[in-house]
Amino acid sequence: MTRITVDLGTRSYPILIEAGLLARAAEHLAPLARGRTMAIVTDENVRPHLATLQAALADAGLASEAIVLPPGETTKSWTHLTELCDRLLQLGVERGDHVVALGGGVIGDLVGFACAILKRGCGFVQIPTTLLAQVDSSVGGKTAINTRAGKNLIGAFHQPSLVLIDPSVLDTLPLREVRAGYAEVVKYGLIDDPAFFAWCEANGAALLAGDPDARHYAIAHAVAAKARIVAADEHETNGTRALLNLGHTFGHALEAEAGFDGSLIHGEGVAAGCALAFAFSAAQGICPPGDATRVAAHWRAVGLPDGLAASGITASGARLVDHMRHDKKMAAGTLPFLLARGIGQTYLDKTVDLATVETFLDAQPR
CATH class of the missing domain: 3.40.50.1970 (Rossmann fold)
Structure with missing residues (x-):
């Protein structure tokens, strides 16, 4: 145990x-x-x-x-x-x-x-x-x-x-649900643990196929990471716990657009949201394009969506940004975004212009 x-x-x-x-x-x-x-x-x-x-x-x-x-x-x-x-x-x-x-x-x-x-x-x-x-x-x-x-x-x-x-x-559990949960597993590697992301690249297929050792290791590693973050910032007041929202600002907007009808479940939204967060970071010159490509490639390799097209979302950037404006993290008209300087280098950015996000989303393949 x-x-x-x-x-x-x-x-x-x-x-x-x-x-x-x-x-x-x-x-x-x-x-x-x-x-x-x-x-x-x-x-x-x-x-x-x-x-x-x-x-x-x-x-x-x-x-x-x-x-x-x-x-x-x-x-x-x-x-x-x-x-x-x-x-x-x-x-x-x-x-x-x-x-x-x-x-x-x-x-x-x-x-x-x-x-x-x-x-x-x-x-x-x-x-x-x-x-x-x-x-x-x-x-x-x-x-x-x-x-x-x-x-x-x-x-x-x-x-x-x-x-x-x-x-x-x-x-x-149906494979789709296991995949959805796996998106949250990988998230911990993307936040601050590039070695764990590499482990996921090497062992994700085995985990999804039911390997008990891979599942136990991934669950224990992810839970330990979250326990440390929660202990450091229980009520999300100092910015540490906010890192756990990687992919969620984009992902929740996709889920809201899908209407929470089961066509896009939460973990799928998180996967697509992480891919979009890295792609947006790369588009702003913050993240190496190769890291964004690597993230998207891993989602595709395990059968998870890597953006709008794979999520079945055709809405405009303006509509998706409007969903974001209802995000509970909105403060004084500003929405903090989790961006990345690279795999394992996620940070909170409170200066993102939503108009820039809208333009970025409009340029994404549908």
């Missing part, structure tokens, strides 16, 4: 990574259950893993109640947030209880936000079942729902008490 701690003083929590951990989750959940019924929130696609978890809890003498929601990004909504809070209140969840979020990033974000506001804050546990959630959204306490104006615009920082990661659950 790999154990990583998110060091936040009295609110520190462990992340445990081990194949088969889901079936042994009861030993880690029992101290948090306090002898009470645990609420487990999941979605329809995760029912097989729900059965495994509930059986493990029952074998340990722990009671549980499941709340099963529809799958997909549209579940991160006011409607389902209201429904979930009502269901948790009906179950009698107390402030000292812990709700289990069993699923991908949608479930983790929604459950975390519900727990942040339910009775002014109750505990929760993340058991992520997608690669994207395992290496990114389950760690760090960012919780949110989407609105018509954009993605993750209503939310709160609310840290889990425990994260349990079982890489073997990825064996049941």
Whole structure:
């Protein structure tokens, strides 16, 4: 088992990574259950893993109640947030209880936000079942729902008490979802770890094909990187945590244009967004063109989109920039961008002119 701690003083929590951990989750959940019924929130696609978890809890003498929601990004909504809070209140969840979020990033974000506001804050546990959630959204306490104006615009920082990661659950995940999560894995190399990006170039195909050693190594490496960044800048106030948004400003605009309808899922948007961030950096003379080419080539090699055309986005630069103006990081009319001086040399730039971004996007192949 790999154990990583998110060091936040009295609110520190462990992340445990081990194949088969889901079936042994009861030993880690029992101290948090306090002898009470645990609420487990999941979605329809995760029912097989729900059965495994509930059986493990029952074998340990722990009671549980499941709340099963529809799958997909549209579940991160006011409607389902209201429904979930009502269901948790009906179950009698107390402030000292812990709700289990069993699923991908949608479930983790929604459950975390519900727990942040339910009775002014109750505990929760993340058991992520997608690669994207395992290496990114389950760690760090960012919780949110989407609105018509954009993605993750209503939310709160609310840290889990425990994260349990079982890489073997990825064996049941569709390849498209594994690829989407892999985009967030590669992101850590692009931010500040060129050696890890090189590892991804050499081992990405094996990871996607199901190699257990490659998956465990990549998950542990990515989680350790995120834990360090979160510990240094929990609420994204000093610029360190902002580095984790590499690819997201462009990517969220692409997702918003796609309408969150499943035609472009989050990890695909991040991949295309990273490619665009490097291409924009190269176009501004900041990044060596060869590095931007190398990033795009890796996305193509593993079947991820490397720009607008591969994402199926035909919108104008003006329309995409308009989506960016709703970005929650917008401050005093200025939107910070994550740009790169090269692979592993990402930095935050608060001087980017959106008109320049619009011109750049208009020049991209459709």
